[in-house]
Each structure stands twice: as structure tokens, then as C-alpha cells.
Amino acid sequence: MKYLLDAWLVIVLGIFFGGTLAFVHTTLDARIKKNQLDETLSQIPSLVPGACRGEKVEVPGLTVFKGLREDGATSGWVIQARGQGFADTIQVLIGVDAKADAITGLYVLEQKETPGLGDNITKETWREQFKGKGTAEPLSAVVAAPSGHQVKAVTGATISSVSVCGIVNAAVAKFRERLAELEKR
């Protein structure tokens, strides 16, 4: 009981701060979510050729955006996917064509890879390699000159490169399974 009396300040402060943080959260949460969505939507035209805007579509187990042409036709899809990288979770956006037969673009949404080495996965010169790769076979990252279903790994960041390929492969495979029912809608 004495402990409880001693600790009254901690309890009062705990309640006070809890209330303050709840207020901050309710005030700012919508804005934070909007920032994340804005970034995703702003990338869609660069990930899907011909798309001028994006629209979120409900797919169980996946976060998918539909890339729309000006006339409203589907020009491709953007899949948001995440997976373990070298340091922390890597979150990427993968653009695929309307039939999900080929990758049309890759963007790294969130990463905490090693500065100067692993974070080169965000550079356009590296990401461009993914453009035009077929999705029938899984991609792999190699150190030597890449061919076919291979991309050149970032120097000094093999794990980050392999992780990105793994995330892309898993997400694309999952999306291809769902595509048939999406087209029916």
C-alpha cells in the first residue's frame, strides 16, 4: 500500500501522458496514413507505363493498386510488398503489366539498409534492371554478368539484393494466383 501511495505521481503522469498521446494520435494519424498513400500513388505512373493514376483494389492478403489509363482502362498493377532485408524490413512497390507477365518497374518504399552499400537498392540505375523481366520464372541476384531471369547484385550488398529479389518473387507469384479472379470482377 505504501508503494502505491509513493507511486501516485507515476500513475497520474501515466494517465496524463496516455491521454496526451491518444490525442496526438487521433489528430495526426489521418495525415500520416495519407503521406504513405500519397507516396505510393505518386509512384504509380513511373511503375506502370501508360498509367496516369492509381486506385486501390481489395485483394485478400495483398496490397494492390490498379494502374489506370486516362480512359479508365487497366494498364497494369502495382503490388506493395515487404520482407526482411539485411538490417530491417524492406518495403517495395512492384509494377507489373495488365496480365502480370512482366515487371514494369520497381520502387523501394521503405528500407534501413547499410548507408552507402545496401541503400543503393533505392538507386534508379539498379532498380531499372527489373524492368521488362518476365514473371514466369523467379528472379535471382548474381554477382557476375546477369542474363535472363537474373539481376546484378549491388556491390557489397548481396544480402539486400537477394532480399529484394525474394520479396519481388513472392509477391508476384502470389499476385498471379489472384489475377484471374480480379479480372472477372
Place this chain on the structure above:
Amino acid sequence: MADSQPTAAERFVNGILPENPIFRQILGTCPTLAVTNGVKAALTMAGAVAFVLVCSNLLVSLIRPLLKPHLRILVFTLTIAAFVTIADRLLAAYMYDMSKQLGPYIPLIIVNCIIIARCEICASKQGPLPALGDALGQSLGFLLALTAMASVREILGAGTWLGLTVLATKENGGWFDPWSIMLLPPGAFLVFGLLMGAVNWYSARASKPVGPA
């Protein structure tokens, strides 16, 4: 007690160099090493720390008659954690890019020893005015130290300062080959050591010590 404690102005001045949190107290070295590969990140970190330090120092100073000795650290940590969470959410809402870049280092301000040390040394013993002076002085000292580190690392590692080109890199048709080690952890340790040496050398010259330094 009040007689022996420094005034608000003294607290403020002490934080800048005589008791600089980084180069003198060697506290808060985690953000000093981790987020100083760019000036913009360093400024954001310093701003977040300043916000948390000022708020925590003021609040702890105001509730100091209520503090129980064995529960004070708990109260400090609770206070700091609350303000850090507010700073983190504010950054995510209004400076989304910076928040993404700093990643886990903003929540890690909770365990930044500069803040808990100021609560213990100053705010829990003095009134709000000296506590405010102390918080501002220490924040300024932290800002200067972080900016110094980040300036050296960004200029040598990327040829830019706050994103502006200082040395034209080969990639952009210039002559400068960036020292990428400066952007990596070893560069942080090298710059930290050299700058600390420079600060010590300067103050040793500025105030000829009577006894052993």
C-alpha cells in the same frame, strides 16, 4: 542549495562548449555517429532532441517537489518517452521524408543520455527558468556538434552540404571522387575522434590550465 547552483544564463552558456554534451560529456553518441551522414538529417535530429529536452526539463522542473528519490528515474523516463513519441508522430505527419530517413533513431531519443542527465543534474534540482536555460544551452551544444560532424561527413562523402553541391563529383562531371567511407560507420568514428581532439586542443590553448589538464 540555490546559492551553489548555476543561474539560467550560466547553464545556457555551459551547454554550448564548457559542458558540451557531445565533446565534453560524451553523451548521446549514438545519434552523433548514426545520423550525421547528412546535414539535413543531423538538423532534424537536433531539432527533435531540442523539443524533447526543453519539454522534459520544464515539466520535471515543475513537478520536482513531488519527486520521490527512488522513483525519479521512472518519472524521467516516462516524461521523455511521452515527448519523444509526440516528436516522432509530428515528424511522420509533417516531415515524412525525414521521418523515413531517420527511421528508428527518433524513437531511440528515449534512451538518449543527454536528456535524462539534464533532468537529473539540473531540472530536478532547479526552477523552470534555469531548467529552460539549461535545456536550450545543451540543445544548442548538441546542434553544433551534430552539424560539425555532418558537415565534414557530407562534404567529403558526397560532395554536398545540405544537399547543395560543394565539390563537383565525378558522377556529375566534376573532379571529386567522394570518400564513401565517410558515409559509413567508420567515417563517423574517424570524424568524431578528430573533432573531439580539435575541440580539446582548442580549449587547452584557450585556457592555459594551472594543474594537469
